[in-house]
Amino acid sequence: SFTFGPVSLDARLIGRYRKQLSDASRVRATPDNKYLDAQGNLLNTGLDNRFTDISTVQGRIASIYRERFQYDHRPVWRSDHNYGLDLNFSYSTGFLRHQTLVAATYSSGSVDNDSSNYVINAPSLLEAYGFQVVNNLGRVFTYPIARVKFDIDRDDVRRDANAPSLQRTLTDSESYGVGVMQRIAALENRAILVVGGRMQRVSSSSGQWNFPAQAVLTRTINEKTSRKPGISGLYKIYRTESSEAMVFANFNQTYTPVFTLDQRLDTFGEKFPDRVARANEFGVKVDLNRSNIVATASYFDNDETNYLVTFRDDNQGTVTGRPDSNYQAPVGTRTSKGFDIDVNFKLGANLEAIVSYGFVNTKLADGRKAEAIPNETAGALLNYRWNTGRLKGLSVAYNFSYWGKSRLNSRTYWEIDGGWRHNVILGYRFNRSDIRLRIENIFDERHPQPSSFDQSIAITNPINFRLGYTLYL
Numbered sequence: 001s002f003t004f005g006p007v008s009l010d011a012r013l014i015g016r017y018r019k020q021l022s023d024a025s026r027v028r029a030t031p032d033n034k035y036l037d038a039q040g041n042l043l044n045t046g047l048d049n050r051f052t053d054i055s056t057v058q059g060r061i062a063s064i065y066r067e068r069f070q071y072d073h074r075p076v077w078r079s080d081h082n083y084g085l086d087l088n089f090s091y092s093t094g095f096l097r098h099q100t101l102v103a104a105t106y107s108s109g110s111v112d113n114d115s116s117n118y119v120i121n122a123p124s125l126l127e128a129y130g131f132q133v134v135n136n137l138g139r140v141f142t143y144p145i146a147r148v149k150f151d152i153d154r155d156d157v158r159r160d161a162n163a164p165s166l167q168r169t170l171t172d173s174e175s176y177g178v179g180v181m182q183r184i185a186a187l188e189n190r191a192i193l194v195v196g197g198r199m200q201r202v203s204s205s206s207g208q209w210n211f212p213a214q215a216v217l218t219r220t221i222n223e224k225t226s227r228k229p230g231i232s233g234l235y236k237i238y239r240t241e242s243s244e245a246m247v248f249a250n251f252n253q254t255y256t257p258v259f260t261l262d263q264r265l266d267t268f269g270e271k272f273p274d275r276v277a278r279a280n281e282f283g284v285k286v287d288l289n290r291s292n293i294v295a296t297a298s299y300f301d302n303d304e305t306n307y308l309v310t311f312r313d314d315n316q317g318t319v320t321g322r323p324d325s326n327y328q329a330p331v332g333t334r335t336s337k338g339f340d341i342d343v344n345f346k347l348g349a350n351l352e353a354i355v356s357y358g359f360v361n362t363k364l365a366d367g368r369k370a371e372a373i374p375n376e377t378a379g380a381l382l383n384y385r386w387n388t389g390r391l392k393g394l395s396v397a398y399n400f401s402y403w404g405k406s407r408l409n410s411r412t413y414w415e416i417d418g419g420w421r422h423n424v425i426l427g428y429r430f431n432r433s434d435i436r437l438r439i440e441n442i443f444d445e446r447h448p449q450p451s452s453f454d455q456s457i458a459i460t461n462p463i464n465f466r467l468g469y470t471l472y473l
Contacts, residue, residue, distance in 0.1 A: 007091045014084040024074040027152045029066040029140040030119070033455075038062040054414075064143040068121035069131075071157035073114055080109035099183040101196075106176045113169045118161035125160055171206035179228075190236040197229035202257065224257035224274075243288045248298075250281040260308065263327050264319050272330045277304040295343040300336070307334040309364055310409070332365030336373075354381045369407045372452040374418055376404035397425040406450040414454060419447020421460055434470040439463070 002009045035043040035057050043057045082105070089100040120126065126138040130149060133139070141147035158164075177200030184193045203223040230252035238245040256275040262268060283298030309332040313319045320327050338360030346352050357378045362370035369375075379402065385395040404418040426437045441463045449458035 007089055010086075010088040010090075012084075012086040014082075014086075016080075016082045018078070018080045018082075020078045022076050022078070024076075025072060025154065026074070027069065027071045027154050027157055029069045029142055031066060031068070033064050033066060033142070034139075035061050036063045036065070054412075061143075063141055063147060065139040065141045067138045067140070068119060068126070069129075069140045069152070069157075070117050070119040071154045071161070073116040073118065073158075075114050077112040078109065080107060082107040095186060097185040097189070099185075101179075101181040101183075103179045103181075103198075104177070105200075108172075108174045110173070111169075111171045113171070114167075115169060116166045117164065118158045119163040119165070120157060120161055122162045125162060128160075165210075167208060167210055169206055169208045171204055173202070173204040175200065175202045177201065190239065192234040194232040195230070197227065199225065199227050201225050222257075222259055226255040226257060228252070228254045242290045243286070245284065245286045247284050248282075250279065252279045253277070254279075256304075258306070258308075258330075260328065262329075264329070265321055272308060272328070273306045275304055275306045278302060291346075293343070293345045295341070297339065297341045299339045302336040304334040306330040307332040307364065309366060334362065334364055334370055336360055336362045336370070349387060351382070351384050353383070355379070368413060371407050371409040372450045374403040374406045374450050376402075376418075378402040393429045395425075395427040395429075397427070399423040399425065403450060408454045408457075409452040412454045416448045416451070416457065419449065419460060420445075421447070432472040434472070436468045436470075438466040438468075440466070 002011070033044075033049040035049065035052070037043055037060045043060060044052050084106075085104045087102045089098075089102075091098050091100075120129070121138065123133045123136055123138065126140070127133055129152070131138050131140050140149075177198060179196065179198030181194060181196030185191070201224070203221070205219070205221050207219045230250070232248065232250040232252075234246055234248040236244050236246040254277050256277060258272045258274050260272050262270045262272060279300065279302045281298050281300040283296060285294075285296045287294050308328040308330055310326050310328050311319075313322065313325045313327060317325065338358065340356070340358040342354065342356035344352070344354045355378075357376070359376045360373060361375065362373050364370055380400045381397065383395060383397040386392055400420065400422055402418065402420040405415055406418070408414045408416065421440070422442050424439045424442055426439075428435045441460055444463040445460070446462070447460045449460060451457040
């Protein structure tokens with residue numbers, strides 16, 4: 001902190017370095033699902049199961065298989081340098097109180113991504129692993145569970161693969177930006193106005209190597225500049241010594257770079273236009289009885305232009321050249337309208353509670369709902385802490401979360417049910433130590449979570465326990 005006459009400055013410099021290895025390698029069946037009824041008849045109506053009319057298979061599927069299996073080698077090595085400088089100036093002009101924040105960031109990093117696939121599709125090899133072969137095509141069953149083969153060793157698949165595809169992508173990236181935010185307070189902080197914006201430049205260079213070909217197949221350079229202006233305002237319509245109420249509004253805009261390439265024959269290889277997202281929010285907040293009750297309610301109306309909508313090509317493949325395929329086009333505007341309400345209240349010196357509820361209606365240009373967004377959410381948190389006596393430092397918390405129905409993406413557009421989860425957290429703090437035991441899903445119930453991919457729908461975890469110990473030095 002520094003002082004220059006009537007101006008005070010708070011400055012912060014941050015530096016961070018990260019080196020990380022993550023691995024999502026797996027052995028799995030590929031490529032598309034084949035549906036069989038109890039008599040062994042194929043139920044699929046096209047080359048791609050995603051376009052099978054659900055009415056022709058619902059209630060009739062006895063087993064599901066795919067024609068091969070493979071080991072996906074997916075280690076990712078990542079390193080990053082990140083730096084930030086924040087300068088916060090505070091000063092007054094007449095009856096106005098100002099804060100000017102200037103923030104600058106710089107980051108650079110590299111990613112080494114191995115995306116090799118080791119495929120086994122030869123009939124003799126499939127039979128050697130115990131899989132069925134019919135009409136010279138394999139049947140690697142994924143349903144029912146009794147027909148699924150588990151624990152296939154990935155090293156064996158790498159050794160036996162008859163159709164390997166060895167690829168590795170190296171990417172270097174650099175980003176820098178600067179933002180300015182001006183906060184003006186008047187009428188003894190009853191009225192507050194915030195305006196600002198940020199400009200950011202991002203560049204990346206990547207090359208993909210195909211090892212059997214011993215050549216660099218592609219070298220891609222991307223550069224983008226984004227601008228994000230915004231304005232917010234707040235006015236306290238009621239204020240006493242112990243309580244106050246205020247109204248607020250936020251209007252923000254962000255520029256989203258798009259690097260996806262067009263797959264349609266007429267415009268093949270062209271980059272899709274960038275997206276512009278606008279957020280508009282209005283709300284009210286009350287703070288009663290010296291913050292013993294704090295509540296916020298807001299309404300939002302957001303939209304995003306040039307949103308990519310997925311369509312199905314016709315059977316002749318006149319759009320993409322591939323029958324039974326899908327493609328994307330930037331013809332949509334994605335809208336999100338809804339409201340949020342949350343209340344935080346204290347009951348005495350030991351018990352605190354938070355309850356919340358939100359509803360959102362999302363729509364794409366064709367009238368369908370956006371994927372992976374539940375139409376409603378709710379939550380509750382109760383926390384009781386002993387501050388005196390023999391149990392001083394002990395706390396018990398209960399957390400409940402609920403999410404409503406959501407929709408999958410353009411592969412199926414299926415709607416999936418919502419769900420809920422109950423958690424309990426036990427804590428004990430003494431001296432400089434903090435011990436916490438988290439019990440998640442205490443009733444051991446399984447529910448689908450909001451997802452976008454029909455073959456990877458997320459499910460809540462079974463009951464599990466996490467014990468943590470923190471020592472404050």
